[in-house]
Amino acid sequence: MTLLAVDLKEGTKTVHAEAERSKFVKYFFKGEISPAVYGRFLISLYQIYSALEKALDEHKDNANIQLIYFPKELSRKQALEEDLEFFNGSEWREMLNPVSPAQKAYIEAIERCSATKPELLIAHAYVRYLGDLSGGQILAKKLQKYNDLPEGKGVAFYSFDEIEDKTGFKDQYRIRLNQVEVDEVTHNQIVQESCQAFIRNIDIFQEFDDELVGLPLSKKEQEALEAAQAADAAKATTLMSSLAPSNLINSLAVAVGLRSSA
Numbered sequence: 001m002t003l004l005a006v007d008l009k010e011g012t013k014t015v016h017a018e019a020e021r022s023k024f025v026k027y028f029f030k031g032e033i034s035p036a037v038y039g040r041f042l043i044s045l046y047q048i049y050s051a052l053e054k055a056l057d058e059h060k061d062n063a064n065i066q067l068i069y070f071p072k073e074l075s076r077k078q079a080l081e082e083d084l085e086f087f088n089g090s091e092w093r094e095m096l097n098p099v100s101p102a103q104k105a106y107i108e109a110i111e112r113c114s115a116t117k118p119e120l121l122i123a124h125a126y127v128r129y130l131g132d133l134s135g136g137q138i139l140a141k142k143l144q145k146y147n148d149l150p151e152g153k154g155v156a157f158y159s160f161d162e163i164e165d166k167t168g169f170k171d172q173y174r175i176r177l178n179q180v181e182v183d184e185v186t187h188n189q190i191v192q193e194s195c196q197a198f199i200r201n202i203d204i205f206q207e208f209d210d211e212l213v214g215l216p217l218s219k220k221e222q223e224a225l226e227a228a229q230a231a232d233a234a235k236a237t238t239l240m241s242s243l244a245p246s247n248l249i250n251s252l253a254v255a256v257g258l259r260s261s262a
């Protein structure tokens with residue numbers, strides 16, 4: 001059987017690229033996410049991590065879960081509480097309801113894995129924690145840069161105080177992933193569940209799409225838009241010429257059998 005860490009990285013490449021392309025991430029990079037929207041995004045994260053960390057705790061004695069169980073180093077719930085207080089004030093708990101459709105679907109997916117096949121929780125831990133230790137670090141810098149945050153405030157979620165060397169830790173985590181002992185079907189299910197988890201993250205991002213205001217398009221985006229508009233215009237011209245009177249009469253004549261279609 002191939003190595004799980006390798007299959008996870010390969011198997012999620014396309015959805016990872018899709019996540020990076022999402023509108024929310026693009027706006028994040030340009031510093032266009034308002035503190036109010038970010039405060040509500042933190043609520044979504046809190047829902048996910050509450051479910052994930054509860055499930056991992058419940059299965060910490062499972063030999064495979066044990067391999068990737070690092071509560072001291074990785075747990076994000078407490079850090080999220082700090083950031084939630086910073087961005088939303090002390091009443092942030094009142095914002096946990098109603099649970100949005102994307103939050104609900106994500107929580108239910110985690111709970112389903114926990115109840116039916118705990119090994120699939122490895123997928124959820126992988127997608128979130130390795131993501132936070134990778135792209136998450138870039139997001140933290142953007143957040144600080146554009147929001148002029150007071151020193152050390154608002155970015156607890158991205159700060160892994162118990163991990164000195166993030167690259168080294170990620171390497172260790174991948175070694176642990178490769179030590180997971182499951183049959184081939186479960187191995188493949190973990191990869192599939194990871195792809196699904198990426199899509200659930202994209203769904204969470206999309207819940208904010210309507211609240212993001214228009215940014216000027218980059219040159220590349222402008223060119224892609226113009227090319228798409230030109231293609232649409234060409235299609236419309238072809239359609240119009242097929243509807244020209246002489247073509248219509250021919251088509252009708254063929255339809256009623258006055259002319260052959262040849």
Ligand code: HEM
Pocket residue numbers: 005008009016019020025126127128130131132134135136138139170198201
């Ligand atoms: C903001 C846009 C993002 C950027 C710029 C980004 C960037 C990166 C980079 C540079 C790596 C490679 C790190 C390394 O190998 O050490 C990485 C890995 C990873 N990212 Fe992202 N990422 C983004 C969004 C996301 C999202 C939304 C998720 C999932 C929620 C995610 C999950 C992951 C995972 C699981 C890995 C580990 C891949 C592996 O080595 O197996 N990323 N990301």
